[in-house]
Every structure is written in structure tokens, then in C-alpha cells.
Amino acid sequence: MTHKPLKILLKSEQDTANLAHRLSRHLAPGDVVLLIGEIGAGKSFFARSIIQFSQDIAEDVPSPTYTLVQTYTTRIGEIWHADLYRLGATDEIIELGLTEAFQDAICLVEWPAILGTLTPRDALTLTFKTMPDPNHRQLEMNWSGPSWDDRLAGFDQAALDGSPQNGC
Ligand SMILES: Nc1ncnc2c1ncn2[C@@H]1O[C@H](COP(=O)(O)OP(=O)(O)O)[C@@H](O)[C@H]1O
Numbered sequence: 001m002t003h004k005p006l007k008i009l010l011k012s013e014q015d016t017a018n019l020a021h022r023l024s025r026h027l028a029p030g031d032v033v034l035l036i037g038e039i040g041a042g043k044s045f046f047a048r049s050i051i052q053f054s055q056d057i058a059e060d061v062p063s064p065t066y067t068l069v070q071t072y073t074t075r076i077g078e079i080w081h082a083d084l085y086r087l088g089a090t091d092e093i094i095e096l097g098l099t100e101a102f103q104d105a106i107c108l109v110e111w112p113a114i115l116g117t118l119t120p121r122d123a124l125t126l127t128f129k130t131m132p133d134p135n136h137r138q139l140e141m142n143w144s145g146p147s148w149d150d151r152l153a154g155f156d157q158a159a160l161d162g163s164p165q166n167g168c
């Protein structure tokens with residue numbers, strides 16, 4: 001059963017970074033986070049925030065637009081940041097090793113629609129929408145399967161609005 005979507009208004013980049021920080025504390029290898037939204041919606045910003053919060057030594061986090069995948073060794077496990085926008089065919093998903101990474105790594109996947117039937121059933125889906133205010137983003141979180149219920153129990157607008165500016 002799909003959980004009722006959780007909707008959060010992110011009023012600044014800092015809000016988005018805070019949410020990424022919160023989520024990163026609940027991520028472990030085997031988790032897949034699907035990032036949906038138009039170009040400029042904030043998918044890469046969110047993924048980059050998760051990766052940077054999880055690194056002991058800060059590394060550059062380039063967009064995987066051309067490389068399709070960038071991998072990082074972090075405190076919380078290996079992170080795969082994928083951007084499937086330019087992927088030609090579904091076969092390439094297996095060639096990239098992504099289906100294996102879904103089991104063994106934390107996978108943050110932009111433009112996941114091409115995954116089709118390869119989409120992990122227990123993935124967390126985050127949909128970002130731009131708003132009239134250029135600094136605002138409407139975020140919708142969806143998931144199915146019980147593994148996210150407890151982890152996301154504390155995620156709501158009030159908790160985010162109460163986040164200290166340093167993201168802790
Ligand atoms: N609240 C916000 N959350 C995320 N990004 C924001 C926000 N407000 C402004 N931005 C800006 O929007 C842009 C999002 O770009 P990016 O993350 O590359 O988008 P995408 O990967 O979805 O194409 C960045 O320049 C970021 O600084």
C-alpha cells in the first residue's frame with residue numbers, strides 16, 4: 001500500500017539542504033531515492049546536499065548529466081548519484097550496474113522514469129516542483145512498503161520549519 005504523500009514547502013535552498021541532511025541520517029545501503037522534477041527543480045541540489053553531509057572529507061560533487069553515474073564512498077556507505085535523462089535504452093541500466101547498486105549502495109536517481117519495471121518497489125520517491133517564488137519548491141514524498149514509515153515519521157512541515165539554520 002502506498003503511504004499518503006507527505007507534502008513539504010521548501011522556502012529556501014537552506015530548507016532543502018536541511019531536509020537532505022535529515023534524510024541522510026536515515027539512509028543505508030539498499031535504499032533507493034527517486035528524484036523527480038523538471039530541469040532546475042532541485043534534484044541535483046538535493047542529491048549533492050545528501051552526499052556532502054555524508055562525507056568526512058568534502059569532495060567535488062559534479063552533476064552526473066554526462067557520466068550518467070557518479071559514485072562516492074561516504075560515512076553511511078557507498079552512494080550512487082545517477083542521472084538517467086540521457087540514457088538510451090533500458091538495457092543500459094543493467095550494463096551500468098545500477099540494478100546491483102540498488103541492492104548494495106544508496107542510490108539517488110534523477111529522471112528515473114526509464115527504469116520502468118526495474119524500479120525498486122520499496123523506493124522513496126521525491127517530487128520537486130518549482131513555485132512562483134524562485135526560492136520555493138513544493139516537495140512531495142511518496143513511498144510504499146513499511147521500511148520508510150518509521151524513518152519518515154518525524155518528517156513534516158513543522159519539524160522542517162523548526163530546523164536550525166545550520167541543518168542539524
Ligand atoms: N528551495 C530550493 N531548493 C533547491 N534548489 C533551489 C531552491 N531555491 C533555488 N534553488 C536553485 O535551483 C537550482 C536547482 O538546480 P538543480 O538542482 O541542478 O536542478 P535539477 O537537478 O532538478 O535539474 C539550483 O541553482 C538551486 O540553487
Ligand SMILES: [Mg+2]
Binds near residue numbers: 043045063
Ligand atoms: Mg540534475
